[in-house]
Amino acid sequence: MEEKEFICIVCPKGCNITVAMEGEHVTEVKDSSCPRGEKYATDEATDPKRLVFSTVQLEGGPTRMLPVRTRESVPRGKVTAIMQKLAAIVVDAPVTMGDIILDDVCGTGTDVVASWSVEKRS
Numbered sequence: 001m002e003e004k005e006f007i008c009i010v011c012p013k014g015c016n017i018t019v020a021m022e023g024e025h026v027t028e029v030k031d032s033s034c035p036r037g038e039k040y041a042t043d044e045a046t047d048p049k050r051l052v053f054s055t056v057q058l059e060g061g062p063t064r065m066l067p068v069r070t071r072e073s074v075p076r077g078k079v080t081a082i083m084q085k086l087a088a089i090v091v092d093a094p095v096t097m098g099d100i101i102l103d104d105v106c107g108t109g110t111d112v113v114a115s116w117s118v119e120k121r122s
Contacts, residue, residue, distance in 0.1 A: 004045050008037040017041040049073035054086050061093035067115035068101050074108040081106045093120040
């Protein structure tokens with residue numbers, strides 16, 4: 001049996017949670033003070049996910065870069081591939097916050113969207 005320790009980030013309390021594992025399966029979650037913390041630690045131990053925030057190149061706008069983010073959390077193991085895809089993207093202004101920049105990025109089922117609205121440079 002293996003134990004993994006996490007500091008929960010779901011709320012400001014920051015519980016120190018211990019997850020007991022047999023192979024890839026969680027057998028016990030200790031020291032969580034709520035069900036959300038238990039779910040967080042279980043997910044983090046078995047299938048960690050992250051939101052991705054970055055920038056892409058912008059043409060025709062007042063700046064040269066456009067901030068973007070994934071709409072949902074993606075598997076942590078896909079973050080590098082997503083960043084490589086974003087490095088190759090060039091977006092033309094105008095862009096509205098929430099516009100899809102890349103759909104179903106790297107087969108994750110989530111989109112990369114614009115974090116800001118940008119007008120076309122006059």
